[in-house]
Amino acid sequence: MKEGEPLHLKTSVTGSNGVVQALLTDLYQITMAYAYWKSEKMNDASVFDLYFRKNPFSGEFTIFAGLEECLKLMQSFHFSDSDVEYLKTAMPQTTDPAFFIYLKNISARDVTLTAVPEGEVVFPKIPLLTVSGPLAVVQLLETPLLNLVNYASLVATNAARFRIAAGPNTVLLEFGLRRAQGPDGGLSASRYCYLGGFDGTSNVLAGKMFGIPVRGTHAHAFITSFINLQDVKFRTLVSADGSREEDFVSLCLKYQQQLPSVIDFLPDQVMEGELAAFISFALAFPDGFLALIDTYDVIRSGLPNFCTVAMALNELGYQAQGIRLDSGDLSYLSKVVKGKFITMAAKFDLPWFENLTIVASNDINEDTIHSLNQQGHTINCYGIGTHLVTCQKQPALGCVFKLVEINTKARIKLSEDVEKVTIPGRKKVYRLYGADGTALVDLLQDASEPAPQVGQRVLCRHPIQESKRAYVIPAAVKSLHITWWKQGKVIEHLPTLTELRERTKKSLSTLRPDHKRALNPTPYKVSVSSDLYTYIHELWLESAPIGELS
Ligand SMILES: Nc1ncnc2c1ncn2[C@@H]1O[C@H](COP(=O)(O)OP(=O)(O)OP(=O)(O)O)[C@@H](O)[C@H]1O
Numbered sequence: 001m002k003e004g005e006p007l008h009l010k011t012s013v014t015g016s017n018g019v020v021q022a023l024l025t026d027l028y029q030i031t032m033a034y035a036y037w038k039s040e041k042m043n044d045a046s047v048f049d050l051y052f053r054k055n056p057f058s059g060e061f062t063i064f065a066g067l068e069e070c071l072k073l074m075q076s077f078h079f080s081d082s083d084v085e086y087l088k089t090a091m092p093q094t095t096d097p098a099f100f101i102y103l104k105n106i107s108a109r110d111v112t113l114t115a116v117p118e119g120e121v122v123f124p125k126i127p128l129l130t131v132s133g134p135l136a137v138v139q140l141l142e143t144p145l146l147n148l149v150n151y152a153s154l155v156a157t158n159a160a161r162f163r164i165a166a167g168p169n170t171v172l173l174e175f176g177l178r179r180a181q182g183p184d185g186g187l188s189a190s191r192y193c194y195l196g197g198f199d200g201t202s203n204v205l206a207g208k209m210f211g212i213p214v215r216g217t218h219a220h221a222f223i224t225s226f227i228n229l230q231d232v233k234f235r236t237l238v239s240a241d242g243s244r245e246e247d248f249v250s251l252c253l254k255y256q257q258q259l260p261s262v263i264d265f266l267p268d269q270v271m272e273g274e275l276a277a278f279i280s281f282a283l284a285f286p287d288g289f290l291a292l293i294d295t296y297d298v299i300r301s302g303l304p305n306f307c308t309v310a311m312a313l314n315e316l317g318y319q320a321q322g323i324r325l326d327s328g329d330l331s332y333l334s335k336v337v338k339g340k341f342i343t344m345a346a347k348f349d350l351p352w353f354e355n356l357t358i359v360a361s362n363d364i365n366e367d368t369i370h371s372l373n374q375q376g377h378t379i380n381c382y383g384i385g386t387h388l389v390t391c392q393k394q395p396a397l398g399c400v401f402k403l404v405e406i407n408t409k410a411r412i413k414l415s416e417d418v419e420k421v422t423i424p425g426r427k428k429v430y431r432l433y434g435a436d437g438t439a440l441v442d443l444l445q446d447a448s449e450p451a452p453q454v455g456q457r458v459l460c461r462h463p464i465q466e467s468k469r470a471y472v473i474p475a476a477v478k479s480l481h482i483t484w485w486k487q488g489k490v491i492e493h494l495p496t497l498t499e500l501r502e503r504t505k506k507s508l509s510t511l512r513p514d515h516k517r518a519l520n521p522t523p524y525k526v527s528v529s530s531d532l533y534t535y536i537h538e539l540w541l542e543s544a545p546i547g548e549l550s
């Protein structure tokens with residue numbers, strides 16, 4: 001199985017999550033469907049946009065994710081006999097029985113879904129999905145589509161932010177399953193954190209289902225379960241080349257005598273149980289020895305014990321992998337560890353000792369990583385759980401699903417808060433790039449307007465504020481929306497998770513660094529064409545009753 005390749009065939013788009021189904025919706029979608037049906041509006045031609053209004057985490061970008069799951073929903077969308085039987089009990093007795101026959105026969109075959117490709121960087125007000133089709137059916141899709149996009153995009157964005165904070169070369173592992181919001185929260189987090197730039201997950205089911213590399217170390221329980229060396233029952237290890245077999249415990253004890261003068265520790269202060277645990281782990285995984293060294297005392301016990309076992313492994317032709325720190329001052333301790341590794345490398349002429357993995361975990365968030373960067377550290381791998389998967393800094397994205405056109409007539413939703421006024425009509429979305437490949441602005445136009453052309457000046461206007469406008473001469477223009485679902489079929493190739501992860505990386509690389517910085521990032525411009533600006537404001541005036549003062 002290739003990395004990022006799920007077990008099922010991509011073309012089949014079979015539902016991977018049985019919970020995602022037509023009934024996973026709010027009751028009001030069903031009651032509205034009934035009222036539409038009663039007034040014979042159910043087949044009115046509707047267009048809805050799904051978008052968010054504000055980037056999460058005080059940031060200025062968002063990663064769009066969840067599209068493949070939306071397409072799976074489209075494919076499986078129907079009400080089964082038992083769903084309909086249940087709905088008969090949930091709806092009032094007065095409900096016309098013919099409505100349930102209508103419900104039984106609906107599907108997404110007459111729905112068209114266009115969307116930004118999954119993994120793309122997106123911004124407020126940009127329709128991530130535009131869903132058009134029979135009013136009642138598209139209305140019924142609102143809740144599950146929002147559910148599938150909101151958390152996926154939020155956690156993918158969170159992961160991308162951790163990636164930016166950690167830099168491109170640090171390994172990022174997602175350790176969140178135990179803290180996630182339920183089983184699906186855990187699985188979704190693993191999938192979309194990988195999309196957002198993580199390198200692996202501890203979640204084994206996510207590894208099987210999505211082809212994400214699975215990684216792991218061991219827990220404090222493993223260390224504390226060993227009391228002394230008598231707990232090591234099988235003591236021998238065959239060398240890597242198979243030429244000899246040694247009593248591995250004795251070999252470790254030999255190095256325990258040699259090392260104090262090299263890395264400065266007192267043999268009577270190292271914890272014997274910890275050494276026994278490390279030895280047992282090394283015997284089980286001689287090629288993959290990575291030890292959790294903070295159970296008792298990193299400097300006095302964990303680190304000396306690690307070096308002892310690593311040297312014994314080395315004598316038998318195996319290279320240790322590294323250590324994990326899960327408490328204490330991670331900047332200070334990582335530097336101490338690195339210093340000792342450098343000493344070991346020099347003393348024994350083992351260059352790889354200098355580059356061993358130093359994993360840090362323990363309640364790490366984006367700010368911790370920025371702070372560690374400022375202080376200086378030698379961590380080259382983070383294991384991150386709670387803050388990543390629960391998105392503690394901002395637990396919801398707030399995507400909305402708004403009607404923008406009915407029977408070819410544009411609709412607008414007004415609000416006291418001008419930022420909440422919807423952008424009416426069926427639109428097209430373009431991203432305009434500068435000569436150096438950076439994204440300059442996203443431009444929304446009415447679908448009937450001609451696309452902006454490379455090298456030709458376009459007036460880009462703030463959708464609301466009259467004075468905010470700019471001329472842009474794009475060096476490249478990308479139409480952001482693709483039609484994914486039409487006439488009951490997925491009509492585009494769906495990328496693998498690895499391809500989506502690559503897209504995220506590439507898309508983020510087109511964004512100027514000041515849009516991505518953690519503190520007070522510059523907002524990216526989302527604008528409308530001059531014609532769309534005029535249209536919005538005309539419709540706004542038409543739709544807002546004039547007050548009378550007396
Ligand atoms: N150098 C550092 N700068 C900023 N934050 C750090 C640094 N080192 C560790 N942290 C963070 O500080 C917090 C320390 O956690 P806490 O106060 O619970 O102590 P602990 O080290 O886990 O102690 P315990 O030994 O009880 O497990 C963690 O969230 C960790 O990520």
Ligand SMILES: O=P(O)(O)OC[C@H]1O[C@H](OP(=O)(O)OP(=O)(O)O)[C@H](O)[C@@H]1O
Binds near residue numbers: 178
């Ligand atoms: O801290 P997080 O970012 O959520 O990462 C996952 C945590 O889960 C594990 O231990 P656990 O927290 O279960 O036990 P501990 O707190 O006693 O180490 C691991 O040691 C990490 O600390």
Ligand SMILES: O=C(O)c1cccnc1
Binds near residue numbers: 176219361
């Ligand atoms: O493998 C690990 O070290 C791990 C996995 C899950 C949670 N904490 C740590």
Ligand SMILES: [Mg+2]
Binds near residue numbers: 363
């Ligand atoms: Mg913890």
